[in-house]
Amino acid sequence: MNLVIFSGPPSSGKTSIILKTIEAMRKRDLQVGVVKFDCLSTDDDILYEKAGIPVKKGLSGALCPDHYFASNIEEVVQWGRKTGLDLLITESAGLCNRCSPYIKEIKGVCVIDNLSGINTPKKIGPMLKAADIVVITKGDIVSQAEREVFASKVNSVNPKAMTMHINGLTGQGAFELSTLLYDEDRRLETVTGMELRYPMPSALCSYCLGETRIGEAFQMGNVRKIELGDMDE
Amino acid sequence: MTIDQILEKYPFAMSYFVENKLDIEDHKEKTFTEFLDGFTHEEVEDLAMDKDELLENLEVFINQMKEFLGIKEEVGVRSLTILPGFDKSGQPEGFSELTIETSQVISIVGPTGSGKSRLLADIEWTAQNDTPTGRSILINGELPDKKWRFSSNNKLVAQLSQNMNFVMDLTVMEFLQLHAESRLVEDIEGTIERIIKAANSLAGEKFQLDTPVTALSGGQSRALMIADTAILSSSPIVLIDEIENAGIDRRKALNLLIDEDKIVLMATHDPTLALIADKRIIIRNGGIAKIIETTEEEKEILHKLEKMDTYIQEMRSNLRNGESLTI
Numbered sequence: 001m002n003l004v005i006f007s008g009p010p011s012s013g014k015t016s017i018i019l020k021t022i023e024a025m026r027k028r029d030l031q032v033g034v035v036k037f038d039c040l041s042t043d044d045d046i047l048y049e050k051a052g053i054p055v056k057k058g059l060s061g062a063l064c065p066d067h068y069f070a071s072n073i074e075e076v077v078q079w080g081r082k083t084g085l086d087l088l089i090t091e092s093a094g095l096c097n098r099c100s101p102y103i104k105e106i107k108g109v110c111v112i113d114n115l116s117g118i119n120t121p122k123k124i125g126p127m128l129k130a131a132d133i134v135v136i137t138k139g140d141i142v143s144q145a146e147r148e149v150f151a152s153k154v155n156s157v158n159p160k161a162m163t164m165h166i167n168g169l170t171g172q173g174a175f176e177l178s179t180l181l182y183d184e185d186r187r188l189e190t191v192t193g194m195e196l197r198y199p200m201p202s203a204l205c206s207y208c209l210g211e212t213r214i215g216e217a218f219q220m221g222n223v224r225k226i227e228l229g230d231m232d233e
Numbered sequence: 234m235t236i237d238q239i240l241e242k243y244p245f246a247m248s249y250f251v252e253n254k255l256d257i258e259d260h261k262e263k264t265f266t267e268f269l270d271g272f273t274h275e276e277v278e279d280l281a282m283d284k285d286e287l288l289e290n291l292e293v294f295i296n297q298m299k300e301f302l303g304i305k306e307e308v309g310v311r312s313l314t315i316l317p318g319f320d321k322s323g324q325p326e327g328f329s330e331l332t333i334e335t336s337q338v339i340s341i342v343g344p345t346g347s348g349k350s351r352l353l354a355d356i357e358w359t360a361q362n363d364t365p366t367g368r369s370i371l372i373n374g375e376l377p378d379k380k381w382r383f384s385s386n387n388k389l390v391a392q393l394s395q396n397m398n399f400v401m402d403l404t405v406m407e408f409l410q411l412h413a414e415s416r417l418v419e420d421i422e423g424t425i426e427r428i429i430k431a432a433n434s435l436a437g438e439k440f441q442l443d444t445p446v447t448a449l450s451g452g453q454s455r456a457l458m459i460a461d462t463a464i465l466s467s468s469p470i471v472l473i474d475e476i477e478n479a480g481i482d483r484r485k486a487l488n489l490l491i492d493e494d495k496i497v498l499m500a501t502h503d504p505t506l507a508l509i510a511d512k513r514i515i516i517r518n519g520g521i522a523k524i525i526e527t528t529e530e531e532k533e534i535l536h537k538l539e540k541m542d543t544y545i546q547e548m549r550s551n552l553r554n555g556e557s558l559t560i
Contacts, residue, residue, distance in 0.1 A: 024365075027365070098281050114400075115400055117400075117401075118401060118411075121252065122252050122253075122254060125281035126281055126283065129283070129286065130283070130286070134385075139392075140392075140394060140396060140397070141396050141397060141398060141400075142397060142398060142399070142400050143397050143398070143399055143454075143458045143461070144391045144392060144393060144397075144458060144461070144462045144466055144468075145408070145409075145412040145458070145461045145462070145465065145466070146399065146400060146401060148388075148412065148415060148416070148466065148467065149411055149412055149415045151385050151386075151388075152385070152386065152415040152416075153252055153415075154385065155294075155297070155385045155386065156248050156249050156252040156253070156294060157252050157253055158290070159290050159293040159294040159297055160289075160290060160293050162383050162385070163385030165388070167350070170350045171350070172350045172351075172353065172354045173354060173357075173358075175354065175358075175364055175365060176354065176358045176364075176382075179363070198281065198283060199278075201278065201281075
């Protein structure tokens, strides 16, 4: 089995891109399945089901979804193998733009959209910078110039990645992406022992543990204060 | 090499530092490695930095840009050849070979969903009998360089369509400056001036450099997009998906693209546009059913249509100027 990890900001078009890409792979007689990771809720699994794609969803609830991903990816891989998949795609939203669930040796795809603004590539951390393939969506509604500027900004934060423009509505470009995802010589049996490409942030404070009250007295653990300068000025 | 030396040799490296939010201003006498070593462990974690990758990527980035600048000087794309494949039912396409040269306009007609997107994707991906249609694409009569597929700075096709908008919160001036910088243009001011002049000659209403791009009218936006694509875009092929017949001189717009040595493909059902092309591609059921050369009779029809068009445009501008219309 092959594993590909998709991630990207909410509403950037990940699900549409994955659906169109799997559609383009149909003729190759490959069994493709998806596991969708999200935080509070998702209905994307219904979209995959409708398309006849084996799908599971994992909601992290009160946990950070990327931490949840890292603790569950091995089980997910084993589900994929048991289901007889040739290719397993995981989809997760980068909620704080910092984390990324990419694993060394496993192909990572970041989906971002042209509408998110030209400063977005600068703001996204390892989720964009450590991806192997960057898919840029929603190019059909912005000008050619903005597409070029956006792509060049992506290129300057991640020059090694291959950048592709895909239209999630018409599927233009999805076939091309589909040719890059599956390697028939690759047989993945487990991800145990592999490493994340970038460490998750350290965050363990009283609020992580359920504290709701505001005030210095309730702040414990890894706490940092905002710098506002001299208040007397 | 110190950062100062890097910047002197490769001025474009500045955008790498800026986009990666590396404030090198007070550290130019250091090497990049020394600069990165100046960050504490905590800072590295806070900024989600990856030092090794930043080092490695700078080299990749500089090499890419060098190559990109080199390409500009080379002879570009002179012709595009499409070799036939099959339609959705597996029937061979109805042509043997189509070669389009720079400054040529070809129109594409066919109902929605007939396969226009696929044709365009085949061109963009420089298909080599490895897409669902089985078509092959040649550039300058030869097998295309892989860079057209994989490099983000060298895209073969630029697109202009009806639904496109400006979304950046910038003035016309800032916008063009940004685009010119990303294309590593040397004479930025001169280029901007040319674009503005060209855009204003296309649009019914002229616009100023300090107008926000999002505040332009439909016609002005289209004029600016076309002028910018003609003069600044890196892509040698331009696909136009209908140009609305409002607030813009479409004939002039096409001429501008032609003058800038673009290969123009135009998906349209508007006869005044479709007949300007020497040939038109008929798409049906996912394949090219046939290629028709525009006949002398059709050129005559075009002539008539253009007269009507001019008449309508005149009335439009009279209305705009607050005049009463007379026969």
